[in-house]
Amino acid sequence: MRESKPKIGVYVCHCGTNISGKVDVEAVSEYASALPHVxxxxxxxxxxxxxxQQLVIDDIRKNDLNRVVVASCSPRMHEKTFRTACQAAGINPYYFQMACIREHDSWVTEDPEAATQKAKDLVRGSVARVAHHQQLTSRVVDINPNVLVIGGGISGMQAALDIADGGKKVYLVERDPSIGGNMSKFDKTFPTLDCAACISTPKLVAVGQHENIEMMTYSEVADVSGFVGNFTVKIRKKPRYVDADKCTGCGVCTEKCPSKVLSEFDHDLTKRKAIFTPFPQSVPNTPVIDTENCLFFKKGKCRACEKFCEAGAIDFEQKEEIVEINVGSIIIATGFETFDPTPLTQYGFGRYPEVYTSIQFERINNATGPTSGKIVTKDGKKPESVAIIHCVGSRDQNYMKYCSRVCCMYSMKFAHLVREKTGAEVYEFYIDIRSPGKGYEEFYNRLQEEGTHFIRGKVSQITDMVDSPEDEGKLMVVAEDTLARKVRRIPVDMVVLSVGLKPAAGIEDIARMVGISVDSDGWINELHPKLGPLATPSDGIFIAGCCQGPKDIPDSVAQGQGAAGAALSLISRGKLEIEAAVSAIDPERCMGCRQCEEVCVYGAISYHPALNICEVNEAICKGCGNCAATCPNKAIDLKHFNNDELLAEMEGLMFGPADFHHGTDEQAA
Amino acid sequence: METMIDSRMMMTDFLTALFDKLDVAGVAVMSKLPSGEKTAFTLFTGKDDIKECVPFFPAMPANAARAVSKFTRQAVPSKTVAVFLRPCELRAFTELIKIKQASFDNLLILSYDCSGVFPFQEINLSDETKLNAYRDAVSTGKNCEGIRPVCAACTRFTPQGEDIAISFVGRSTDQPLVFSFPSEKGLAAAEQLGLDVSNTVAASSAVESLAQERRSAEEELTAEVDASLSDTQGLVNVFDRCVSCHACSYVCPICYCKNCYFDSQTFEYFPESYFIRMQAKGALRFPVDRVLFHLGRLSHMGVSCVACGMCEDVCPVNIPVSQIFKTAGSKAQALFDYIPGENYDEPLPLLAYAEQELEEFED
Incomplete structure (x- = not known):
């Protein structure tokens, strides 16, 4: 099995005094020189x-060494460094083994003698192991330069635009009929109060017109297979029942449609038709027919839209289509949805008409919203007082334990808008004001100067039982003012619930398809909280925006650009080297029981029904070894961590040639 | 408890009816070997040799689950095949379904409450005295003297997951068969057989008395095994005479590996390893890795062990392998609240993710 007799070089590192301060490095290297094959x-x-490194390279060349052990820090630090050195000297990089005598030894051992002994043990294990190492070569695969962006909100749009501007093809998949996401519902943005539509609409148009962007709206990702550089994605295109090529976007169909239902875009504050575009600036501007509410689909009669469409664009025969695309990387930007406060019955949402969620209030403020941007109650009156309640669903042990990050700021934006538009008194009920961000604290100070009442306390109840007759018709907000230490009962005309952010529905499906995980709150887990915020454990899968956790617009845009940069960087490499330490299934031993397939979290194992065996896709495999441990047939070997190597290392660790005292009589059986 | 009905059929009538009325493609059942003394699990494709069938003969020449797995793994029989499985064999079969080594599609599974079997070497077709004693024990619900210790301590002797159950304990073998039909497939078969379901029969009290005897035998067996294996030295003592023939793994229905890992190159050490070990231990007995083999096998298949006793039947040096595996297996199974062979839908413990488990072993 061994292709050459092992000739091992052992190098013990002082690491300044990090190691030599505890470990007698001289003694360790002397001990190592007497070990077998050294x-x-x-x-x-x-x-x-x-x-x-040069020392290693020169020794390999001069003395024909064919194995190298370096006893130093953790392999996470410098395994690659020394593998490269070995390769430079002409031996296989996997003929190298690292003994960790810093993190596992000198840093954590008090007694110098014990530390030196442990260093000897670790070196002995590594020497025994490296003799059993096998040559491995990595494979190189091409990277498909196309990118898939899932989600057409501000993050996804920004990512798509940056990649498309870089000259690469982007598929932008959005499940709603139009791109734009949550940002297109807003009127103003904090803290600068610039117009959300004025800054987002040009992005929508740019995406719609970009020659490198293929927009797939009203579509969902149905399946992802493959691996970094070579993903195959199935997209389910839902039927619009309107031929986008013929439709001129004139809107006559919508006008003539007799069926009215609550508008999702306006969060139930207005009604839309069964054939509709979500909002006037929708991109694309092609309407869709909502079959659940269309009279023709429900009862077989009507077809008013078809009758009035001069372009003849209505097509009731359209069917769902599955489109297959090939991409090299995927950016997930599925965003958020807002918390539904109905379960918090003390706030009376759904019971009192003048209790709104914050996203509804965004629509009320918006010029294209239900009141054309005027802040008025449902019966058309200008409010005299408005309460804004922070942390609804957020920072709540029963719902979402986390802070949703944007609510304090948008609540203050509302307070400003209410005072500017109506002059009403505004009461902000908060737990803590969180305003970290450029210009955010200044905005808070400005609001205080403008005369907004900030009351520190959680609202316990909202009721229509008022204290005095002149307040009849108002809502009573009851809360303890924890700074003044008294209970406040404030009658108001409108209440805004600043609801928190939660992951968009269906995020788990996307995560499962690409083989990544979500945290206990449902947000996608990034590769590293500090150093890998846009990457995921699945190579070639990037994330941007609120799918990872609540974020404001600048952060979402920055992440969209960051993810685009990461994808472009991957594309620029053109080719990708695949780690050689992956698992391999011996077809002669595999019984096709498929247990490995079940434990593989990366989806790297697939079953071959004709041969009745499982196979590993080396490009997806991360070399975690779950499959090898599970396989009862031991048909799976994890390369570089195979049984020979591990057993040799363990035997080396436990009993070296000079340490007979480790064994006991029982083991003789 | 399903209603039991008197079929008014003897075994040969029933086997004939399987072909005539249910139109089965075959019947897999124990039969007499032409050489005279022993039996084998046989797949009959016609009714000509029905008189050779002895489904209740108290011997287990092989775990039938292993046999049925051979012709159901990967491909499904195109026509229904009726298979007789003892309860432990049926449990093994269920375990094999979980690991995709068998399928119950197009099978009609027949089982019965089992009175245990004799060690394979110790029972022949001509042993009239033993067989008469066995018949008496069956009809009175007692453990027959001479049956395998692991059978005498088996408390799961009534089948689970069968289509047709034949009531055996507490009945006489020269009377018509008593059936119950716990599954849809079984009920459909009853209809096709044209059975009069109004001929109900009461359950026999012998089943409960046998269960009681078995429970106390199981307790005794567990205590005995526990005592003999209380420490490492115990393990060494018990497996000392193992000759490393690995026959126990070849007959085990759960050991489904093509090539046993313990027979692989990994255990062909480099000569220097023997010397290193020898020096470390002071002595090295050959063949090496005997305890390791049994512990390895126990860790591989222990949670699925159905205590069928095959391993012990074939051990050439009389190690109580099955008694040890039954005892250790039950403990491992209890750890995961897992009952092997109970339900083919239940995932194997190694594949079932639990956020919190085995906390008692932490730190």
């Missing part, structure tokens, strides 16, 4: 330095 053993101040 030809050379040395110690050196900094093995990772250029002279240190």
């Amino acid at each position: 030809a050379i053993a040395k110690n050196f101040k900094f093995m990772c330095s250029s002279p240190g």
Whole structure:
């Protein structure tokens, strides 16, 4: 099995005094020199330095070493460094093994003698192991330059635009009839109060017109297979029943449609037709027919839209289509939805008409909303007082434990708009005001100066039982003012519930399809909270915006750009080297029981029915070893961590040639 | 408890009816070997040799689940095949379904409450005295002397998951068969057989008395095994005489591997390994890895062990393998609240994710 007799070089690193301060490195290298197959053993101040690496390279060349052990820090730090050095000297990079005598030894051991003994043990294990190492070569695959962006909100649009501007093809999939996401519902943005539509509509148009962007609205991702650089994605295109090529977007169909239902875009504050575009600036401007409410689909009669459509664009025969696309990377930007406050019955949402959610209030403020931007009650009166209640659903042990990050700021934006438009008194009920961000604290100060009443306390009840007759018709907000230490009962005309953000529905399906996980709140887990915020454990899958957690617009845009940069960087490499330490299934041993398939979290294993065996896709495999541990047939070997190597390392660790005292009589059986 | 009905059929009538009325493609059942003394699990494709069938003969020449797995793995029989499985064999079969090594599609599964079997070497077709004693024990609901210890301590002797159950304990073998039909497939078969379901029969009290005897035998067996294996030295003592023939793994219905890992190259050590071990231990007995083999096998299949006793039947040096595996297996199973062979839908413990488990073993 061994292609050559092992000739091992052992190098013990001082790491300045990090290691040599505790471990007698001289003694360790001397001990190592007497171990089986060891030809050379040395110690050196900094093995990772250029002279240190050169030492290894020169020894390999001069003395025909074919295996190398470096006893130094964790392989996470410098395994790659020394593998590269080995390769430079002409031996297979996997003929290298690292013994971690810093993190696992010198840093955590008090007694220098014990530390030195442990270093010897670790080196002995590594020497025993490296003798059993096998040569491995990595494979190289091409990267498909196309990118899929899932979600057409502000993050997804920004990512798509950046990649398309970089000259690469983007497929932008959006499940709603129009791109734009939540931002297109807003009127003003905090803290600058610039017009949301004025800054987002040009983005919608740019996306719609970009030659490198293929927009797939009213579509959903149905399946993802493949691996980094080579994904195959199935997209389910729902039928619009309107031929986009013929439709001129004139809107006559919508005008003539007799069926009215509550508008999702206006969050039930207005009605829309059964054939509709979500909002006037929709991109594309092609309407869709909602079959659940269309009279023709329900009862077989009507067809008014078809009759009046001069372009002949209505097509009741359209069917759902599955389109297959090939991409090299995927950006997930599925965003958020707002918390439904109905279960919090003390706030009376759904019971009192003048209790609104914050997203409804965004629509009320918006010029294209139900009141054309005027702040009025449902019976058309200008409010004299408005209560805004923070942290509805957020920072709540029963619902969402986390802070939704944007509510304090948008609540203050509302307070400003209410005072500006109506002059009403505004009461903000808050737990803490959180305003970290450029210009955010200044905005808070401005609001206080404008005369907004900030009351620190959680609202316990909203009721229509008022204290005095002149307040009849108003809503009574009851809360403890924790700063003044008294219970306040304030009659108001309108209440805004600042509801928190939660992951958009269906996010788990997307996560499952691409083989990544979500946290206990349902947000996607990034690769690393500090250093990998846009990457995921699945190579080639990036995330941007609120799918990872609540974010404001600037952060979402920044992440969209960041994810686009990451995708472009991947594309620029053109080719990708695939880690060689992956698992392999021996077809001679595999019984096709498919247990490995069930435990593989990356979806790297697939079943081959004709051969009745399982197979590993090396490009997806991360080398975690779950399958190898599960396989009862031991048909699976994790390369570089195979049984031979591990057993050799363990035997080396436990009993070296000079340490007979470890064994006991029982083991003789 | 399903209603039991008197079929008014003897075994040969029933087997004939399987072909004539249910139009089965075959019947898999124990039969006499032409050589005379022993039996084998046989797949009959016609009714000509029905008189050779001895479904209740108290011996287990093989775990039938292993046999049925051979012709249901990967492909489904195109026509219904009726298979006789003892309760432990049916449990093994259910375990094999979970690991995709068998399928119950197009099978009609027949089972019965089992009175246990004799060690395979110790029972022949001509052993009239033993067989008479066995018949008496069956009809009175007692453990027959001489049956395998693991059978005498088996408390799961009534079948689970069968289509047709034949009531055996507490009945006489020269009377017509008593059936119950716990599944849809079974009920449909009853109809096709034209059975008069109004001929109901009461359950026999012998079943409960046998169950009681079995429970106390199981307790005794557990205590005995526990005592003999209380420490590492116990393990060494028990497996000391193992000759590493690995026959126990070849007959085990759960050991489904093509090539046993313990027979692989991994256990062909480099010569220096033997010396290192020898020096470390002071002595090295050959063949090596005997305890390791049994512990390895126990960890591989222990949670699925159905205590069928095959391993012990074939052990050439009389190690009580099955008694040990039954005892250790039950403990491992209890740890995961897992009952092997109960339900083919239940995932194997190793594949079932639980956020919190085995906390008692932490730290």
